[in-house]
Amino acid sequence: MSDDNVLVENPFHTARLKPLRKGKKGPQLLAVVHQSGCTGCEICIAGCPVDSIELVPGPDSTNPGFKQTVEIDLARCIGCQNCSQDCPWETIMMYKHDDAFKIWGHETFKSELYVSPNTVDKLTEEHGIKFDPPQTEEENTESNDTKDSEESAS
Numbered sequence: 481m482s483d484d485n486v487l488v489e490n491p492f493h494t495a496r497l498k499p500l501r502k503g504k505k506g507p508q509l510l511a512v513v514h515q516s517g518c519t520g521c522e523i524c525i526a527g528c529p530v531d532s533i534e535l536v537p538g539p540d541s542t543n544p545g546f547k548q549t550v551e552i553d554l555a556r557c558i559g560c561q562n563c564s565q566d567c568p569w570e571t572i573m574m575y576k577h578d579d580a581f582k583i584w585g586h587e588t589f590k591s592e593l594y595v596s597p598n599t600v601d602k603l604t605e606e607h608g609i610k611f612d613p614p615q616t617e618e619e620n621t622e623s624n625d626t627k628d629s630e631e632s633a634s
């Protein structure tokens with residue numbers, strides 16, 4: 481399996497700043513967008529009580545609204561069914577909690593919430609974040625010694 485077939489949570493998506501669903505047990509039903517039928521009209525977004533429907537921009541970064549679609553953050557959906565009732569194109573369906581994750585995989589052709597590990601690496605670079613390897617005890621002592629000698633010299 482290529483790396484691109486594995487998806488991981490995108491840590492840079494703004495949805496990560498939104499509050500998580502409360503309660504340990506997930507809802508009985510979750511909503512999944514069948515993106516092939518989505519026109520990106522955004523009607524479903526307005527009716528979601530927990531703001532868990534995210535826009536997915538179209539392929540042209542200079543005109544992201546063209547051919548945009550939406551996706552639902554399954555980690556935050558409370559299964560209220562508003563979106564599936566509101567969608568004029570009947571392209572959001574409700575599924576049993578566990579089935580929803582499998583169907584999401586078949587019906588999602590573009591996601592910003594879940595991306596390949598390569599994309600996370602690229603985004604990490606773009607955001608200028610460097611993850612330093614943890615220091616050994618020896619390295620720690622050395623850097624403390626350097627700090628001490630710098631302080632006593634000043």
Ligand code: SF4
Pocket residue numbers: 510511527528529530531532533552556557558559560561562563564
């Ligand atoms: S089912 Fe309700 S909570 Fe879930 S995405 Fe649709 S509107 Fe939002």
Ligand code: SF4
Pocket residue numbers: 513517518519520521522523524525549550566567568569570571572
């Ligand atoms: S209402 Fe339906 S067609 Fe419109 S953006 Fe939502 S899922 Fe897509």
